[in-house]
Amino acid sequence: MHFSFLEKFGASILIVMWLVWGSHTIGNFVSPEPAKANAIKIAGVATTTTAKVEKKEPQDALVLLAKADPKKGKKTFGKCKACHTTDKGGKHRVGPNLWNVVGNKMATGSGYSYSNALKGKGGEWTYKNLDAFLKSPRRFAKGTKMTFAGVRKATERADLLVFLRTLSDSPKPLP
Ligand code: HEC
Known part of the structure; x- marks a missing residue:
């Protein structure tokens, strides 16, 4: 067989057209797949977002108490030392001595003059109240004399608690 130039040319045009049509058809078959992949991606994004929310710092230090570390708390207490002593029978400074404070009635350290704000609260220093x-x-006590911004990190508060x-001869059980 012998093909003329025009025949070859015509054939190659046909082949090109067939290829274009073919890839288009294949494309149609393939296209549902990327859609699925996108759905999976979206689901993936959704799961990472929830994971992030779960990892976010809990606001409540009480749930962290079981894992909290009193040694770290002692270090964090460096923020409080200027105003508070922690030894049994220790002196009051700007703030009251904190021996036996956990579980004790609020604002009842003897020989310290508390603000009316704290005296007016009238509850006990439960872990929950201390955390707040x-x-x-x-x-917690609008008008308190404790001029301290507060400890924002829940893990730090848990360690402090x-x-x-x-600071007691008979430490109160954890909640
Ligand atoms: C700038 C001084 C200052 C700092 C810093 C400070 N406190 Fe106080 N704290 C006070 C004063 C003053 C009071 C008394 C508050 C009142 O009567 O309203 C007080 C009261 C308290 C009480 C209540 C005691 C009671 O007998 O009812 C606790 C508990 C306490 N502080 C813990 C802490 C801890 C823990 C820190 C560190 C994270 C800290 N404070 C940092 C000044 C301070």
């Missing part, structure tokens, strides 16, 4: 007070003293707990 240390997070934001002013929000288990440290404060050790």
Whole structure:
């Protein structure tokens, strides 16, 4: 067989057209796949977002108490030392001595003159109350004399709470 130039040319045009049509058809077959892949991607994004929310710092230090470390709390207490002593029978400074504070009635350390704001609260220093007070003293007891911004990180507050707990001859059980 012998093809003329025109025949070859015609054939190659046909082949090119067939290829274009073919890839288009294949494309149609393939296209549902990327859609699925996108759905998976979207689902993936959704799961990472929830994971992020779960990893976010819990606002409540109480759930962290079991894992909290009194030694770290003692270090964090460096922020409080200027105003508070922690030894049994220790002196009051700007703030009251904190021996046996966990579980004790609020604002009842003997020989210290508390603000009316704290005296007026009239509850006990449960872990929950201490957590709220240390997070934001002013929000907990508006008008408190404790001029301290508060400890924002829940993990730090948890460490502080288990440290404060050790300041006693009979530490109060954790909640
Ligand atoms: C600038 C001084 C200052 C700093 C810093 C400070 N406190 Fe106080 N704290 C006070 C004063 C003043 C009071 C008394 C508040 C009142 O009567 O309203 C107080 C009260 C308290 C009480 C209540 C005690 C009671 O007998 O009812 C606790 C508990 C306490 N502080 C813990 C802490 C901890 C823990 C820190 C560190 C994270 C800290 N404070 C940092 C000044 C301070």
